[in-house]
Amino acid sequence: MAEPRAARTRLDTPRETRRPLVRRPVLSPDTFGVFAEKFARYMGTARFLLWMTGFVVVWIGWNALAPRHLRFDDYPFIFLTLMLSLQASYAAPLILLAQNRQEDRDRVIADQDRRVNAQSQADMEFLARETASLRMALGEVATRDYLRSELRALLEEMEERGVIPGEPTGG
Template structure:
């Protein structure tokens, strides 16, 4: 009895392999998507509209003006309506598929833009902090005007000292010259 249980498939686990009578066709989703985009892009051109207009005008003209035995779709043009409906039934999903692919690309680009904006914002904040720290550091450093005023003050002090020394030397030089003159017999 335990052998029969082991050979039976368990319902709580999936099968390893399935036998298929008819093999499903395989296709590359990207290849089909590229085809859908090209088709949708072509349907949105003036060339397509001109071709469709010429086709419909030709169809109607043939079925109105051709001899009766060569006409294949009489006045209500039911077959033309069927053909246009068939074309529309294939075109709509292909256009939607192309739009979905474009939306996915737009989403990726938008995410990349958001990330770039976040990096740029972080860089700007960093640079603003750096500029602020440089301003604070420069605030502690002597400015050009401050240095000029200090140097002018020092220069004035030096000029005063030189003048004082010059006066002292001049006075001592004159005293020494008088002694030289007096000391000479």
């Protein structure tokens, strides 16, 4: 008979734990991805191509030139083909995993760039509005040239009336 639900969820009743026979290693989710990226980066280097070329040349040279009893892969190099296929079958998914992780990083960077660009555009629009309002406010403020011209006109008017001794200008 099954236990009622209330009895199973009580805190003072221990739960039955099932332990696995084989314990799985605890790895962070990114551990394999980091390995795949390092592997893909290495496979994209000239060093890898040189090592792989050297490996294939030595393999073919040994199995073509060595005495028949020392050869381990007779013509048409079936074992070499198998080894290269095995390497390719592991390399392709690792490279795809590395590309997917790079796409995820690129997507995050692009999102951040879009947010920064939107904020920059909003800031520029705000500054443009502030600059326009300052220009409008300055349009009502007397400038240095305006004050000079007004003072000259006032001085000339005072000289014409004779309030200030001096030469009348114009006229």
